[in-house]
Amino acid sequence: MLHSLLSELPRFFGPYNLLFLAQAIGVTIALTIVGCGIGYNFGFALALLRVQRIIDIPPLRWSAIGFVELVRRLPFLVLLFLVMFGFQAGGYTLTGMAVACITIILRAAAIASETVRAGLESVHPNQWDAAATMNLSRLDQLRHVVLPQAWRVILPPAMIQFIQLLKATSIASQISVIELTYAGKIMNQKGFSATLSYGTVLILYYVLCLAVERVVRRMEKRLVLPQHH
């Protein structure tokens, strides 16, 4: 088996295939960055809607809770189909890439919302009290007092969730977006062995996650421990 694998290698890593794989990696990275980039911001806003010290408008709070609870409980694949068929039913035809992005944004937002809320709630209420009695606006209370203390609780899970979402972008292969997982399938269909095709995909995901982890760890150190002088 090793022998046949080795004999496949030169053709597998031909220039065209390398470009194809590189593009697929690009799509995976783009899905992750766009999805998390927009989704995390959206999730942050959702979290603020749920913290009564900042925004105390019950209907908004209930809507935010409803959205988060629903999206978190749906299997990712079902959410993907809901987005796709939802837009179709509304008369919009979106590209697979757009559907995948929206799905990941929704998912990332729901997850991040919980993480941010937990972080904000981890800060002792007396910090809010002190800032409020000193006439700091709600935004200033959040920005200068509570958030700086909440980051250390928010960031570690947010980073883990980022890596999980990176891997979960493979769900886009179900609607024929040529990201890393679907690229593996295509290579397999081209006649390369499954071992080689998916083995390459495995290694690429591994390297990608490892690289992200490295970057993330460095960022965490900077963001979480800047308080020593």
Added chain:
Amino acid sequence: MSFLSITEIDASYGAVPVLRGVSLQVARGQVVGLIGPSGSGKSSVLRAITGLLRLTAGEVALDGSAVDYANPASLRALRDRVAIVFQQYNLFQNMTALANVTLAPILAKRRDHREVEAEAMALLEKVGLADHMRHYPRELSGGQQQRVAMARALALKPELLLLDEVTSALDPELVNEVLDTIGLLAADGMTMLIVSHEMAFIREVADQVVFMDEGRVVETGPPQHVLDHPCSERAQRFAAKILRRQWRPKTP
């Protein structure tokens, strides 16, 4: 006329009433001591004044005009003139002592950064923390933290200072350094409402003492009267207990 006038206020935590018709007055330049057993509602009075605890009845008036806690502008106006120091200091954990003191004057009072910082340094020096300005709260002892909290409140130039059991979370040997600071303020003519268990201290600095029990004011008057010759039976029992608890040398 009283600077702070509280009339018949009620407040509750959920279904549990904590204040039942509390009335008290603080005149300008006066130091009023608020005493009573734990759970009597002393701290709740201060939280109600600052708007951290919602009133269900009664009125708080500052400088002659009633405060409308439901109105953000009215509450802001009150908080602009009244500062509170908490039992647990509540220093901002993410900031140095100096930043704790300068934050609100810069953000809430929109004052010049440099001017505020110079004042803050002077205040920290005044409370004996000249060498600890760049330290974070967790690097300071309880007494030091509480003095930072005092400096932070004073930086707001309050017309009325509320002190909520500021020494009760401190080790006994640190109590005096904080009490000394308060004594200085009283000598400067600062208007203060002080919740404290330090009876000897209250006797020394307070012009008036208010004794509370079970959410009600039981007795009000000058310290000699309330502490030494209370009229009500409840205050008498409290005074007797407190006096018995005072430290005395051990007899073999």
